[in-house]
Amino acid sequence: KAGVTQTPRYLIKTRGQQVTLSCSPISGHRSVSWYQQTPGQGLQFLFEYFSETQRNKGNFPGRFSGRQFSNSRSEMNVSTLELGDSALYLCASGGEGYGYTFGSGTRLTVV
Amino acid sequence: QKEVEQNSGPLSVPEGAIASLNCTYSDRGSQSFFWYRQYSGKSPELIMFIYSNGDKEDGRFTAQLNKASQYVSLLIRDSQPSDSATYLCAVKGGSSASKIIFGSGTRLSIRP
Numbered sequence: 762k763a764g765v766t767q768t769p770r771y772l773i774k775t776r777g778q779q780v781t782l783s784c785s786p787i788s789g790h791r792s793v794s795w796y797q798q799t800p801g802q803g804l805q806f807l808f809e810y811f812s813e814t815q816r817n818k819g820n821f822p823g824r825f826s827g828r829q830f831s832n833s834r835s836e837m838n839v840s841t842l843e844l845g846d847s848a849l850y851l852c853a854s855g856g857e858g859y860g861y862t863f864g865s866g867t868r869l870t871v872v
Numbered sequence: 873q874k875e876v877e878q879n880s881g882p883l884s885v886p887e888g889a890i891a892s893l894n895c896t897y898s899d900r901g902s903q904s905f906f907w908y909r910q911y912s913g914k915s916p917e918l919i920m921f922i923y924s925n926g927d928k929e930d931g932r933f934t935a936q937l938n939k940a941s942q943y944v945s946l947l948i949r950d951s952q953p954s955d956s957a958t959y960l961c962a963v964k965g966g967s968s969a970s971k972i973i974f975g976s977g978t979r980l981s982i983r984p
Contacts, residue, residue, distance in 0.1 A: 806974075817970060851915055860904075860964075
């Protein structure tokens with residue numbers, strides 16, 4: 762069974778640009794969550810999607826957005842990038858009642 | 873107050889000993905509790921989950937839950953150098969509904 766696939770693995774962007782990250786969950790999982798991980802803040806919840814609907818949202822500015830498609834694949838978008846957005850972005854898929862399985866993450870560097 | 877609190881460590885334990893990792897949470901309505909292990913440069917990996925008060929054992933790992941005290945712990949018996957990692961406690965349910973909230977993690981080091 763394939764795991765959670767995140768693309769790309771690494772990205773370097775310039776301040777002010779926008780970026781789109783992609784996540785394909787485990788087959789059959791309808792829940793996809795996104796987290797930002799930085800050394801200082803740990804794992805911070807961004808949002809959760811379930812059956813194409815945003816079910817939960819964390820405390821991030823509106824520059825961070827996401828969506829989920831009918832095949833459960835999800836994308837997150839960050840507009841007007843800031844230096845502080847440099848982080849590891851993790852996607853996790855989950856079946857109901859169980860913990861999440863994480864993808865390998867996308868390492869975003871903003872310069 | 874943080875929703876999920878862990879001692880950041882590092883916690884240093886001799887090889888073969890028991891490592892004890894602790895976590896407290898603030899939302900009394902929380903229903904599901906998870907322990908993840910994260911090696912440096914890797915993504916978190918689920919190692920245990922527990923829903924009911926008491927102990928749950930899986931191999932060398934035992935998760936303990938005390939909802940009255942809002943306390944979760946993870947015991948690692950016969951600690952091995954390969955257990956050296958950051959351990960993340962995570963909580964689901966209550967006011968956070970379906971989202972999973974993570975603690976900041978405890979860094980565990982097993983010394984030979």
